[in-house]
Each structure stands twice: as C-alpha cells, then as structure tokens.
Amino acid sequence: MGEFTLSQIAVLGRLDRDGPATITALARAEHMRSQSMGANVAALEAAGMVAGTPDPSDGRQTLWTLTEACRERLVSGRARREDWLQHAIEAQLTPTEQQTLIGAVELLRRLTQA
Secondary structure, eight states: OTTSOHHHHHHHHHHHHHOOBOHHHHHHHTTOOHHHHHHHHHHHHHTTSEEEEEETTEEEEEEEEEOHHHHHHHHHHHHHHHHHHHHHHHHHSOHHHHHHHHHHHHHHHHHHHO
8 A cells, every 4th residue: 555645544544443434533533634634535535445425323424434445455465464474484483483472472462452
C-alpha cells in the first residue's frame, strides 16, 4: 500500500479493526479535523479502497467501509509479511532462539491483554 499516505493507511487500519464509521467518527479516532479526514476518505474512495452507504440511524451521514478489493489487498499484504517473518526466523535464529522467541511472544500477548 505504498501509494497511500500514512493518514490514509491509518484510516484503512481503523476501518479494518473497528468496522464501518462516519467521517466524524474517523476524524475523532485519528485526532484529525473532519475536513482533513474527508480528503483522506475521498482519495481512498477514488482508489476503490472504501465505499460509503447511508447511515441507517441517520440518513444525513455516510458510513464508510472497506471494499472487497481493499480487504483482499490487506489479507495478501499480511500473508506476505508473515511469510517473510517466518522465513527470517527460520534462517537467522537457532532452534533454541526460536523457542525463546515463542516464549517472548506469549509474554507480550499476556501484557497486551491485561
């Protein structure tokens, strides 16, 4: 997703994690002005990454969501990164170091879920 700005990537990540949202909700979550968020969403819509539908609870607003094409790109990108990481771990770490890494990941998971 190198053709998008960091702000646009943050919007895609937020929509992926949290689901559909209005421009106002996205702006608040990303600590941006609504006008700036609107520009980001407009660029993402033009690129086919997001689509808007009327908010069922307030037809004056639009709920923005990821398109299927965007979801496919996200899944594909994650798979590539995970594949790269797995190969790097296997190639550069000894079996003992790999076990240490597994233990460290478990500790980090516990910390983040606390």
